Amino acid sequence: MKIKTKQVSGTLLLLISSLLFVGLTAIYLASSKSTQTIATITESKLTSILALKKSHIEDYLSGVTKQFALMSADQNTGAASFHFDSTFDSFEQSSGISQSQKDEVK
Numbered sequence: 001m002k003i004k005t006k007q008v009s010g011t012l013l014l015l016i017s018s019l020l021f022v023g024l025t026a027i028y029l030a031s032s033k034s035t036q037t038i039a040t041i042t043e044s045k046l047t048s049i050l051a052l053k054k055s056h057i058e059d060y061l062s063g064v065t066k067q068f069a070l071m072s073a074d075q076n077t078g079a080a081s082f083h084f085d086s087t088f089d090s091f092e093q094s095s096g097i098s099q100s101q102k103d104e105v106k
Contacts, residue, residue, distance in 0.1 A: 071077045
């Protein structure tokens with residue numbers, strides 16, 4: 001084989017091997033960085049969703065607490081509850097359900 005042929009084939013082999021090395025390195029770095037980026041983005045989104053759900057639940061419970069406080073402060077609600085409790089015995093008798101029937105249901 002002539003020196004010119006060896007020189008051309010050696011240069012091509014060097015060029016192809018360096019391109020292959022750079023390409024494989026770029027693919028490896030891109031895939032590892034993309035996996036890390038996706039994990040980071042997913043974690044941050046889940047954290048923000050968790051904080052949002054937590055604030056929604058806290059707001060709901062705060063609203064329910066305020067409603068209970070308002071209802072307990074309202075005298076009409078207390079009076080209605082008292083009248084319901086006082087008429088419950090007569091309601092129970094007018095329904096025609098005996099104590100044994102209630103026990104069967106339980």
